[in-house]
């Protein structure tokens with residue numbers, strides 16, 4: 001994707017495309033990592049069959065089902081497979097969110113995650129900027 005957002009109606013009116021729906025499931029929590037680092041929110045992603053990180057979901061068939069019904073079908077098929085909790089906290093040496101963001105993601109799932117964390121107010125812009133900057137450094141130093 002070139003980063004252009006279009007409405008649901010416009011996407012459904014376009015011919016010659018397949019439609020995929022993915023969802024970010026999240027919940028608030030009081031739990032603490034090691035009994036001291038607040039986890040704050042549980043955000044769910046998946047380690048996919050191809051080794052890339054992405055959100056649960058998949059291809060839907062708008063001619064046969066609503067997007068919501070298609071997404072629901074996909075979730076029943078694959079929820080539980082490769083579930084991963086996104087670390088939203090930062091640990092020493094960039095472990096935590098920065099290390100998570102330095103992994104490989106399917107399609108635009110990484111930018112979807114960052115945008116969703118910002119829009120939902122689960123992390124502040126400053127926290128996201130710091131984690132993204134650190135992740136870029138980690139990607140450069142570990143790339144081969």
Ligand SMILES: O=c1[nH]cnc2c1ncn2[C@@H]1O[C@H](COP(=O)(O)OP(=O)(O)O)[C@@H](O)[C@H]1O
Nearest residue numbers: 020022054055056057058059106107108109112
């Ligand atoms: O989390 C995501 N965000 C954005 N696009 C995704 C995500 N996961 C998969 N995709 C894209 O959606 C399409 C269908 O994805 P998926 O592999 O999940 O479908 P399937 O399970 O029905 O085969 C693929 O083109 C893939 O690149």
